[in-house]
Amino acid sequence: MSASPAVRLEVKGGIATLFLDQPASRVNTLSQAMLSDIETALADLRSRIEITGLILCSGKPGVFIAGADLKELAGPKPAPDLTRKLIGRGLDLVAAFESLPYPTVAVIDGACVGGGLELALGFDYRLASDNPKTELGLPETKIGLIPGWGGTQRLPRLIGPSLAAEMICSGEPVKGKRLREMGLVFDVVPTTRLLDEAHIILSWALADGGWKEARARKQQPIGLSEEQLSFTFAVASAQVRMKTGGHYPAPEAALRAIQKGVNVPLESGLKGETEEFLPLAGSPISRNLIGVFFMTQALAKATGSKQPIEPRPVRQVGVVGAGIMGAGIAGAHVRRGVPAVMLDSVPQSLQKGVEVISKSLMGRVEIGRMTPQEAAGSLAILSTSQAIQALADRDVVIEAIVENEEAKIKLFGQVEGMLPPGAILASNTSTISITRMAKSLTAPERFAGLHFFNPVDRMQLVEVIRGEKTSDETIVTLVALARRIGKTPIVVNDCPGFLVNRVLFPYINESLLLLENGISPRAIDKAATAFGMPMGPITLNDLVGLDTSLYAGRVIDGAFSDRAVKTTILDELVRAGRLGQKTGAGFYSYAKGGKGADDPYLTGLLAKHSTPKEMSVEEIQERLFLPMLTEATRVLEEGIVQTPGEVDMGLILGIGFPPFRGGILHWADTLGSDAVMSKLERYVALGKRYEPTPLLQQVAASGKNLCG
Numbered sequence: 001m002s003a004s005p006a007v008r009l010e011v012k013g014g015i016a017t018l019f020l021d022q023p024a025s026r027v028n029t030l031s032q033a034m035l036s037d038i039e040t041a042l043a044d045l046r047s048r049i050e051i052t053g054l055i056l057c058s059g060k061p062g063v064f065i066a067g068a069d070l071k072e073l074a075g076p077k078p079a080p081d082l083t084r085k086l087i088g089r090g091l092d093l094v095a096a097f098e099s100l101p102y103p104t105v106a107v108i109d110g111a112c113v114g115g116g117l118e119l120a121l122g123f124d125y126r127l128a129s130d131n132p133k134t135e136l137g138l139p140e141t142k143i144g145l146i147p148g149w150g151g152t153q154r155l156p157r158l159i160g161p162s163l164a165a166e167m168i169c170s171g172e173p174v175k176g177k178r179l180r181e182m183g184l185v186f187d188v189v190p191t192t193r194l195l196d197e198a199h200i201i202l203s204w205a206l207a208d209g210g211w212k213e214a215r216a217r218k219q220q221p222i223g224l225s226e227e228q229l230s231f232t233f234a235v236a237s238a239q240v241r242m243k244t245g246g247h248y249p250a251p252e253a254a255l256r257a258i259q260k261g262v263n264v265p266l267e268s269g270l271k272g273e274t275e276e277f278l279p280l281a282g283s284p285i286s287r288n289l290i291g292v293f294f295m296t297q298a299l300a301k302a303t304g305s306k307q308p309i310e311p312r313p314v315r316q317v318g319v320v321g322a323g324i325m326g327a328g329i330a331g332a333h334v335r336r337g338v339p340a341v342m343l344d345s346v347p348q349s350l351q352k353g354v355e356v357i358s359k360s361l362m363g364r365v366e367i368g369r370m371t372p373q374e375a376a377g378s379l380a381i382l383s384t385s386q387a388i389q390a391l392a393d394r395d396v397v398i399e400a401i402v403e404n405e406e407a408k409i410k411l412f413g414q415v416e417g418m419l420p421p422g423a424i425l426a427s428n429t430s431t432i433s434i435t436r437m438a439k440s441l442t443a444p445e446r447f448a449g450l451h452f453f454n455p456v457d458r459m460q461l462v463e464v465i466r467g468e469k470t471s472d473e474t475i476v477t478l479v480a481l482a483r484r485i486g487k488t489p490i491v492v493n494d495c496p497g498f499l500v501n502r503v504l505f506p507y508i509n510e511s512l513l514l515l516e517n518g519i520s521p522r523a524i525d526k527a528a529t530a531f532g533m534p535m536g537p538i539t540l541n542d543l544v545g546l547d548t549s550l551y552a553g554r555v556i557d558g559a560f561s562d563r564a565v566k567t568t569i570l571d572e573l574v575r576a577g578r579l580g581q582k583t584g585a586g587f588y589s590y591a592k593g594g595k596g597a598d599d600p601y602l603t604g605l606l607a608k609h610s611t612p613k614e615m616s617v618e619e620i621q622e623r624l625f626l627p628m629l630t631e632a633t634r635v636l637e638e639g640i641v642q643t644p645g646e647v648d649m650g651l652i653l654g655i656g657f658p659p660f661r662g663g664i665l666h667w668a669d670t671l672g673s674d675a676v677m678s679k680l681e682r683y684v685a686l687g688k689r690y691e692p693t694p695l696l697q698q699v700a701a702s703g704k705n706l707c708g
Contacts, residue, residue, distance in 0.1 A: 004167075008059065009038040015051040015202060016045060017195075019058025028058055031069035035089060042096050042133075054100060054200035055195065056123060057107040062133050067114025070143070070290055072280070077340065083281045087274050090115060090495055091112035091150035094122035097213065103205035104196045109191050113137045113173060121158065127200050130178050136184055137173030141250040143293060144286030144660070148277040152257040153269040155275070157218050159183050162264050168258070169251040175420045190582040218640025222262040235257045240701060241696065245531050247660050250280055284670050285574050291295040291707070295645035295663075300483070304464060304475040304491040311480035312422060312473060318343065318391040320411060322353030322384070323402035325428055329400055330382060331357035335364075336485040339381040341390050350384045354648065357382060360457045361656040363432045379616030380665040391418050400428040400449055403551065404627035408432065409440045416441055424474050426450035430501055431555040434467035434494045444469040444665060450478055450499060452487075453654055454544075461653035462487040467494050490650050493640050497552075497560035499647065500654035503635060503664070505556040506689055513607060514565040514623060518613035521587050522598065527620035532658025536589045540655075542580035546573050546587075561629070563689040588644060622679055625664070627675070631694070632664045644707045665706045673700040 006028075008019040011445040018041055019049050022028045045051060060063045071218045073161075077087075092129070096121070097104060106112075117136050129136050138151045147168060148154060152497045156164040159182050169173065171685065179185045189197050205211045228661040233255060240251045257276040261269025280286055303309070319330040322344035330353070331338040344350045361375040367625035370378075383390075391397050397415055401407060408427060416425060424446050427437065438444035445566020449465025461484040466475055475491055511524050525536025541549050557564035573579075573586060580586035588596030606612075632647050641647055661667040666675050677700050683690040692700070699706055 005037060007041045009041050011048065011051060013051055015055065015199060016048070016051045016053070016056045017057065018045075019057060019059040023139050027063045027066040027067055027111070028060060028449050029069040030090070030119070030486050031072060032086075034069075035073070035093060038093060039312055042093070045100065050237055051102060053102050054097075054104040054199045054205060055107055055202070056097075056104070056120070057195070058109065061109070062131060063110040064108045064112040064134075065114075065116025065119065067139070067251075069114050069326055070293060073143075073145075073286075078282050080278055084274065087148045087277060090118070091270060091274075094119055094149050098218075103185075103202055103211040105201050107194045107198050108134060108136065108185070109194060111173075112133055113139055113151055114147070117150045118147055118154070121150065121154040124205065124215060126185040127194060127198055127201065128185040128188045129194055130176070131191050132175075132187050135173035137171065138168050139171040139173070139256055140169040141169060141248070141472050142289065144248070144250050144283060145280050146254040146277055147259060148273065150266075150270055150273065152254055152273045152276075153220065153261045153266055154667040156258055156262060157222060157266070159613045161222065161224065161232055161258055162236070165232075165258055165601070166257060168254045169240050176668070183698060188332065195323065219266045221264055224262050229259070229262065237566070245529070245532070246660060249283075249285065252484060253277075253280060268544070274663040285544070285660045286662055290667050291662050291666060292649070292659050295649045296488070298643075298645055299488055299490065299649055302479070302489075302491070304466075304479040304489070305472040307472060309472050310397065311477040311478045312424070314338070314395045314477065314481050314484075316340065317481075318397040319400055319416065320344075320391075320392035320397065321428075322349040323348075323400065323404075325452060325454060325456065326357070326400035327353035327356040327429065328360075328454065329398055331360050331378075332452070332456050332487070334378040334382045336363065337378075337381070338481075338485060339383075341383045341385055341394070343385050343388065343390060345386055347386065352388070353584075354382070355382060388414055388418055391415060393420060394423060395420075396424045396426065398426045398480070402450075403429060403431065404549075405432050405585055407430055409437055412437065412440055412447075412493055416443065422446070422508075424448070424477060424479060430450055431497055431552050433496070434465045434470070438467045438469055444476050447472040448474050448478055449492075449494070449498065450482070453500075459653070460486075460488045461500070461502065461650065462489045463498050463650070463654075464489045465494055465498055466489045466491060486670045488649070488653055490641065492650075493638075495640050496640065499635060499641055499650045501552065502556060502630055502640075503559075503631045503647070503651060504655055505553055506535050506631050507565055507624050508541065508625050509557070509567065510554065510689075511541075512569055513565055514620065515568055516567055516609040518606075518610040519620065520600065520612065523615065524620060524624075527617045528624060531618055531621050531625065532661060534656040539596065540589055541570075542586035542590075545578070545582055546570055546579045550574050563627070563687065565687060565689075569605070569609070579676050609616040620648075625667070625682065626680060626683065628695055629664055630689060630691070631681070633693045633695040635704075637693060648707075662707075667706050669705040673703070673705075675702070 004023045020028045026449050039235050104123040105125045105127055107121040107127050109131055110133045112120055117138055130244050138147045141541055157347055180188050205357045234357050237254055244251055253276040258271035288560045316339040318341050319326050320343045322342050323635040330340045330342040342353055363380055364370040365372055365375050383677050425446050428451060430451055434449045437448045441447050448470045451463040453459035453461050464478045479489045523539040528536040581590050584590045587602055589599040590596055635647055644665045648665050651657035651664055652659050681688050
């Protein structure tokens with residue numbers, strides 16, 4: 001037996017077993033220190049003539065290898081020679097296992113992703129457990145990179161170029177029976193049988209000898225015809241461009257690496273992979289995406305309190321309101337096993353709400369995210385009622401009625417006295433002050449905002465809004481509940497618009513000003529999507545509903561009147577009954593469905609304001625996003641949220657701000673403070689919304705970044 005801090009090697013009966021068990025870590029990562037320990041074990045393996053087979057496994061139950069240590073990739077762009085050296089180290093390690101003079105088996109129980117899978121691909125056989133946590137994937141494109149230790153070359157040789165391209169470019173993992181069906185593993189067996197099955201495979205391999213021929217074939221070209229090559233990668237490239245909009249270079253680089261390698265020996269293919277990897281390493285997009293990964297991890301650990309407070313147990317919830325939001329919120333709970341009662345005074349609304357939930361659950365069944373039995377189980381813990389008394393046994397009640405403060409306060413008066421001791425009352429309001437509404441309650445400490453985003457079944461973000469008297473226990477409980485139902489909670493101190501809508505409305509307001517200044521709606525939307533937004537602000541208005549935007553905008557504009565500029569276009573369209581997609585017409589016409597068509601009605605309306613003008617894409621983008629930036633810095637200055645990461649993740653998850661830019665504050669850091677100040681100066685005559693805030697001035701003077 002030999003050992004090192006993270007690696008243990010045992011040899012028994014000629015079979016060596018290499019255990020990976022990184023100290024003081026929940027998972028194994030292929031850090032530089034771990035690589036050194038594995039290299040030491042490899043040297044030991046080579047020196048032992050009695051070994052006839054090797055098994056690689058994890059010493060951590062339920063985890064194999066969770067890829068490279070991203071902290072080592074998060075810094076500034078390294079020198080190409082250093083990057084090439086680091087890549088070469090990993091390639092040499094995989095090749096060393098691949099050249100051992102006996103058959104090898106990687107035994108995988110739990111996550112095997114990134115460099116972990118690339119290492120496993122260097123083994124002759126892979127054996128996976130049926131543990132639900134077991135999944136294999138190459139997610140590097142999600143952090144702006146491509147597999148750099150042979151993944152773009154060995155995976156296509158194992159499962160074929162088309163499947164490999166799909167798996168690598170999407171970054172999505174594979175699990176369960178699909179692993180065996182694809183040929184990614186030799187078999188999927190119960191965890192308790194993994195090592196026994198690995199020994200059986202080695203015995204069979206030693207007797208058969210076929211592993212030598214299979215290993216030799218892996219070194220050779222795949223050998224696609226010119227027609228196969230052209231068709232396969234033309235289709236894959238078109239699919240990638242359609243999904244990424246050209247904003248993410250990594251999937252396209254991965255495709256090029258695969259294409260370069262299919263008709264050459266493995267060694268040449270690996271060189272091509274490295275050349276595609278080098279420009280991506282340390283690039284702004286990769287750094288931003290790695291930053292998003294770490295911000296996501298930080299949010300997953302945040303409790304909402306600086307003190308160690310345990311959340312109250314939540315056994316069942318109540319949702320008041322069976323409209324789009326109420327049904328979505330109730331559905332989100334029952335889908336994750338939290339019993340919910342949905343209340344509404346109108347029976348037809350309750351019926352429609354249940355139908356919405358059923359449709360959402362069946363949709364998940366159709367795409368394989370739930371089994372029919374699981375969907376039926378979710379519906380079984382959903383109940384409906386018209387009686388307020390149905391809330392008498394609920395631990396948390398979420399109000400999701402019309403966005404009207406008077407109506408909400410009246411409802412709270414009816415609900416609060418009905419709740420059991422210690423129960424929490426929450427409002428799904430998107431704009432109304434939590435502190436002000438709490439004044440109507442006898443227990444304001446057990447009242448908070450719980451703002452879900454539409455559509456609830458797809459939007460991950462939940463804002464947990466703390467009023468002046470909201471207790472830490474209430475916040476911690478709501479944070480835990482949001483996380484339990486698969487959402488990402490961000491704790492926000494009470495202010496008009498909270499976090500997301502407050503920072504969004506300057507963007508919306510500016511788009512309306514641009515319209516009234518003669519810029520076409522298409523030009524505005526195209527500039528926003530070219531920046532990376534999922535849709536433009538004009539289309540977003542039509543999707544949300546122009547009446548909703550109008551009334552919510554009035555709340556924000558009234559609170560921040562020094563920065564809001566009056567527009568009339570929304571009022572005019574709402575008075576005309578053009579409320580967006582829900583009425584078939586808003587800024588665009590939806591008479592024929594689809595994404596909306598240009599509408600002569602709007603052209604005539606805009607002609608009353610100004611004559612059509614041209615403006616560069618860059619200028620439109622600056623007009624849209626600079627006011628968002630200044631408002632985001634005000635949110636930080638006022639302590640509405642505690643960290644820059646919460647601002648950035650709120651916008652990424654809440655409005656689809658492009659992840660490759662890292663969030664609005666990371667975008668500013670990428671530009672540099674001097675460039676940001678210069679851009680703001682160009683527009684400062686337009687109003688206070690373009691004035692550099694004290695925080696921006698401080699950052700510019702210090703030469704530091706907003707995000708540290």
